[in-house]
Amino acid sequence: MGRAVESDLVERLLDGEHRALARVITKIESQSPGYRDIVSEIHAHTGHASVVGITGSPGAGKSTLVDKLAKHYRDQGETVGVIAVDPSSPYTGGAVLGDRIRMASNVGDMDVFFRSMSARGQLGGLSTATADAVKALDAFGKDRIIIETVGAGQNEVDVVKTADTVVVLVQPGSGDDVQMLKAGILEIGDVFVVNKADMEGASRTVAELQEMIHLRDDDPTKGLNMGHHGAGAMSETPGHGGQDGHGGHGGQDGHGGHGGHSGHSGHDSHGHGGSPHDEDTDAPDEGEAKPTWTPQVVETIATTGEGIETLAETLGDHYTYLSESGELEVKARQRAGEEIRQLLRSDVNRLLERELDRRGGIEQFARAVVDKETDPYAVTEDVLEPLRECLEDGDD
Template sequence: MDLEQRILNKEKRAVARLITLAENGEKEAFKILKKLYNKTGNAHVIGITGPPGAGKSTLTDKLVKALRREGKTVGVIAVDPTSPFTGGSILGDRVRMSELNTDPGVFIRSMGARGHLGGLSKATRAAVKVLDIYGVDYIFIETVGVGQSEVDIAKNADTTLMVMVPGLGDDIQAIKAGIMEIGDVFAINKADRDGAKRTATEIEMMLDFNKEAKWRPPVNMAIAIKNEGIDDLLNDIKKHLEFLKESGLYEERRVQNSKLEIIDLVKDNLMGMILDKSSKEKLVDELSKKVANREVDPYTSAEEILNNIK
């Protein structure tokens, strides 16, 4: 039985195999995704982001368990940071959600970011499609937790959950111009710590500035490790999807995300063509030495590489 049919037959091993092929850039994976693309778009895709140490994995674990109690099936894509030196990744999120590994209604996939900026792996979008075809009701994407550059999650999710923790102080102001604006729902995790109410107040004050917004992001208090505040948080996530559909913004958001995906794919393919051709002719290496020795400027070098593929 071929991989395509095995996916349609709900085989977990086939899902894992197809995601691996997509991560490695294998043509077979994208051939299957092209063929089965009309079966995607049914799952509620939820992005979970926030600073390192906010408890994103624990919160994801509790949200998934709450959905499982409702009989829903769930896919989890946990993106971990990758070493820029060895290319290795600890993939610790899967360890934190180890209890879910034996649940037949849950599929967890850890992915290394592989140096891709924006808090996500390059293959994240492909993995979301695979899980959507597989037929889960919800898909969680948990980002690496890298801070301001982590806005790519908004291009991939229907609902973005921003997880914050008390004690960041002025850090909220520092990251406000980046990831704070993409939150559709906010969660103050570890709310039993000092300063939790202050953190919630600061976020509410920030949200007050955007008076023209059609959706006011709710701010929830949670203690994930004690399973407190999870049901309220999940209800707000569901309410956001209802709002998107009732307001007509659901289709608008998905059209915008599709546009961004097409542009990113074109960029990736063009970059691959440029570097592949230039690498074979050792042009990049030669120009790099000249730029380093100040024999030529980087702007002229970039133009020469582009002219080389015409």
């Protein structure tokens, strides 16, 4: 009976019923019985939406930017899903900020689905529930999915596991650029947005970001540990795209673009980084050099919407690069692999916790270790032995 009810819920979601979508995401977040069956059923209907992760320090204006970006997509006739990963409540584990009233430009628009979700104790990180919620929005038929993360430091790198394109927001004059480099955020950003570009110090922040990108692209080890993020804006051969960090000044439309590609410049006065993609570029044949991507820098003033169109075009350029270079498929495989590992770790951990409880609980083992009756390694071997034997028997 339960399985039939869940199948009915999935059918309603696939039919475009917003109420069913909300219920599915609630089940996913609370890990209600049967939620895995739901995710399994909708899996075959995913893979159509483009997913953008937006991260950056608190106060950088992420929520306002997400609001205006969603409005831009709606003006283009596209449907949007927004997941805001909020700080977890220390009491309930739920999102502290709840469904924040921050989508002012999209109030009453049923084609913008907004949901706050708890980071479940991993500030800046994306829980498994968030990744499954993205699948629900994708299967529902949303054209664009935006994930806004908490913005709390090192754990922001988790956004890479779920998003096709990673946008990092920087606030002028706050020292965020240096902090990003320390936290490793520079390595995951595909597009950098200097928001509040009307503030003093915006030009300096843009220049510093360009220099940091330039230094990263000059790092001979970047290709060894950075995946597609170590690639240099889209070009047919390595070295194009203004690797001096200031290429593309005074491009074809007269707007100076930093880090441009083959003479192209920014889309407008807020486009730093140029247009990294030629419209008639075909996917490379076997043996040809793959297109590469140098992170772009875009200036915006989210409160007024200035620069949002340029940002949307740059995001489109990056998605085109991912599709034509084959990186989109590579990233999908990487995400699937990481998800399998995460689920295995989670499930095995639960099995082992039950085994510990069956044997008297962790406190009993800890007491024995402190009393020098045994040691942590011996306890681990003892608890894992049945699982190891079971897996080894399977090999036979």
